[in-house]
Amino acid sequence: MTSTPMHIAVVGAGLAGVTAARALHEGGHAVQLFDKSRGVGGRMSTRRTSWTPDAQREHALAFDHGAPSFTATDPAFAGFIQDAATFGWVAPWAPRMAPASRAETATRWVANPDMPALCRRLAGELPLHRSATVTGLARVAGGGWQVLVDQVAHPGTFDRVVLAMPPAQAAALLQAHAPTWAMAAREVAMTPCWTVMAVFHQAAPEWDAAAPSTGPIAWAARQGSQPGRDAPDNDDNTATASDTQNWVIQASAAWSAQHLEDDAATVSAALLQAFQALPGLAAAEVQWQTSHRWRYSVPRNAPWAGECTAWTDDALGLGVCGDWLGGVGVEGAWLSAQALADAWCDADPAAPGHCHPSPAMFEAA
Ligand SMILES: Cc1cc2nc3c(=O)[nH]c(=O)nc-3n(C[C@H](O)[C@H](O)[C@H](O)COP(=O)(O)OP(=O)(O)OC[C@H]3O[C@@H](n4cnc5c(N)ncnc54)[C@H](O)[C@@H]3O)c2cc1C
Known part of the structure; x- marks a missing residue:
C-alpha cells in the first residue's frame, strides 16, 4: 500500500493498461480506465x-x-500465467x-x-469508460491532469496519467507535455x-x-x-x-x-x-x-526493454507502458505495466525496470 493514494487515469485497456490499473488499484490508488473501443483487450482480440x-x-x-x-518465458510473467491457469483464465x-x-x-x-477474457478478468469492476477516445491531456493549475475525451474535459482531475497504447498513439498524446518522449515513441x-x-x-x-x-x-x-x-x-x-x-x-x-x-x-x-x-x-x-x-x-523491436521497461516522470505525473517498452508481444505488455505499477506503488525511485528516460538514452538507442 502506497503512503499517498492518488487518482490515476489509465488510458488504454489492452493487457498493459488493465495490468497497470489492477496493480495500481491493489496498491491503494483510485484508478479509472479509458478505452476508445467498446470493450477491453486491445490487440488480444476476438x-x-x-x-x-x-x-x-x-x-x-x-x-x-x-x-x-502467447508465450511466457520471463519468470514473473510465467508465474502470473500459471496462477491465471489455476483459475481457468488461460489455458495451454x-x-x-x-x-x-x-x-x-x-x-x-x-x-x-x-x-480479451484475460483483460476482462483483470479489469474486473474497476471503473471503465468505454468508447472514450482520449484526444488530449490538459495540465491543471497547481498540478494534476484533466483528460479530454473526444475534445471534452472528463469530469474530475487526476494526479497522474498512464498511457498504455501503441507508440504512435502515445506520441500524439505526449507531444504537448513530453516532446522528447513523443519523438522517441515515434521512432519505434x-x-x-x-x-x-x-x-x-x-x-x-x-x-x-x-x-x-x-x-x-x-x-x-x-x-x-x-x-x-x-x-x-x-x-x-x-x-x-x-x-x-x-x-x-x-x-x-x-x-x-x-x-x-x-x-x-x-x-x-x-x-x-x-x-x-x-x-x-x-x-x-x-x-x-x-x-x-x-x-x-x-x-519490430523494443529498444528499451529491460533497461527502461516503463517510462515514468513523477514530477510531471505521467507514465507510459506497453509491449513496445516491455518487449515484443503479450509478455512485454505485462512486464511493462508491472514495472510502472511497481514504481508508483512502492514510491521507490530505484524500483527496477522503470526509468525517467533521458535524451541521452534515446540517442543511444
Ligand atoms: C495480428 C496480431 C498478431 C499478434 N501475435 C502475437 C503473438 O503471436 N504473440 C504475442 O505475444 N503477441 C502477439 N501480438 C501482440 C499482442 O497482441 C500485443 O503485444 C499486446 O496485446 C499489446 O498490449 P498493449 O496493452 O500494450 O496494447 P494494446 O493491446 O494495443 O492496447 C492499447 C489500447 O489502447 C486503446 N487506445 C489507443 N489509443 C487510445 C486513445 N487515444 N484513447 C483511448 N484508448 C486508446 C486501444 O483501443 C487499445 O485497447 C499480436 C498482435 C496482433 C494484432
Missing part, C-alpha cells in the same frame, strides 16, 4: 460476427484475429502443426474462453498484419495450425481448436455448422507491409489462395470471409 448462409440459418462466429496465442494450447511449419518449443497459451516501428477470417467447407486437414516459413502466410489456425472455445458452458454460442470450419489466416509482416494499401478484396484473394495451397486443403471452398488490416500488430 471478432464476433455472424454468417447467414440462408434465411433459415444464422451461425454465430468468433475469430481470435489479433494475438492468436498445443495445436497439431501442419507439415513444414516453423519449429517452436515454448508452450503456447490462450485466454479462456476468448482472447510496429509491423502491420493483414488478417483474413473465413468459413470454409472441406477445410479439415489433419492439423490445426500452420506456421509456414515461406510465402505470404505467417500463421493460420482453425478456430475452435483452442481450449475452451466450444466448451458447454461457453454461453457465447460460438459453435458453427459441423460441416464447415472457421480459420484465421495472418499474413507475414513483410507481405503485409508490401500490400498495406491494397484493397481488402485483393488481399483476401491472395491469402485465401495461399491458404488453399497448404497441405490437405486443395478441396477447401470459401463460404464466407472478411478481413482486417492491423496497422500496428507487434513492435
Whole structure:
C-alpha cells in the first residue's frame, strides 16, 4: 500500500493498461480506465460476427484475429500465467502443426474462453469508460491532469496519467507535455498484419495450425481448436455448422507491409489462395470471409526493454507502458505495466525496470 493514494487515469485497456490499473488499484490508488473501443483487450482480440448462409440459418462466429496465442518465458510473467491457469483464465494450447511449419518449443497459451477474457478478468469492476477516445491531456493549475475525451474535459482531475497504447498513439498524446518522449515513441516501428477470417467447407486437414516459413502466410489456425472455445458452458454460442470450419489466416509482416494499401478484396484473394495451397486443403471452398488490416500488430523491436521497461516522470505525473517498452508481444505488455505499477506503488525511485528516460538514452538507442 502506497503512503499517498492518488487518482490515476489509465488510458488504454489492452493487457498493459488493465495490468497497470489492477496493480495500481491493489496498491491503494483510485484508478479509472479509458478505452476508445467498446470493450477491453486491445490487440488480444476476438471478432464476433455472424454468417447467414440462408434465411433459415444464422451461425454465430468468433475469430481470435489479433494475438492468436502467447508465450511466457520471463519468470514473473510465467508465474502470473500459471496462477491465471489455476483459475481457468488461460489455458495451454498445443495445436497439431501442419507439415513444414516453423519449429517452436515454448508452450503456447490462450485466454479462456476468448482472447480479451484475460483483460476482462483483470479489469474486473474497476471503473471503465468505454468508447472514450482520449484526444488530449490538459495540465491543471497547481498540478494534476484533466483528460479530454473526444475534445471534452472528463469530469474530475487526476494526479497522474498512464498511457498504455501503441507508440504512435502515445506520441500524439505526449507531444504537448513530453516532446522528447513523443519523438522517441515515434521512432519505434510496429509491423502491420493483414488478417483474413473465413468459413470454409472441406477445410479439415489433419492439423490445426500452420506456421509456414515461406510465402505470404505467417500463421493460420482453425478456430475452435483452442481450449475452451466450444466448451458447454461457453454461453457465447460460438459453435458453427459441423460441416464447415472457421480459420484465421495472418499474413507475414513483410507481405503485409508490401500490400498495406491494397484493397481488402485483393488481399483476401491472395491469402485465401495461399491458404488453399497448404497441405490437405486443395478441396477447401470459401463460404464466407472478411478481413482486417492491423496497422500496428507487434513492435519490430523494443529498444528499451529491460533497461527502461516503463517510462515514468513523477514530477510531471505521467507514465507510459506497453509491449513496445516491455518487449515484443503479450509478455512485454505485462512486464511493462508491472514495472510502472511497481514504481508508483512502492514510491521507490530505484524500483527496477522503470526509468525517467533521458535524451541521452534515446540517442543511444
Ligand atoms: C495480428 C496480431 C498478431 C499478434 N501475435 C502475437 C503473438 O503471436 N504473440 C504475442 O505475444 N503477441 C502477439 N501480438 C501482440 C499482442 O497482441 C500485443 O503485444 C499486446 O496485446 C499489446 O498490449 P498493449 O496493452 O500494450 O496494447 P494494446 O493491446 O494495443 O492496447 C492499447 C489500447 O489502447 C486503446 N487506445 C489507443 N489509443 C487510445 C486513445 N487515444 N484513447 C483511448 N484508448 C486508446 C486501444 O483501443 C487499445 O485497447 C499480436 C498482435 C496482433 C494484432
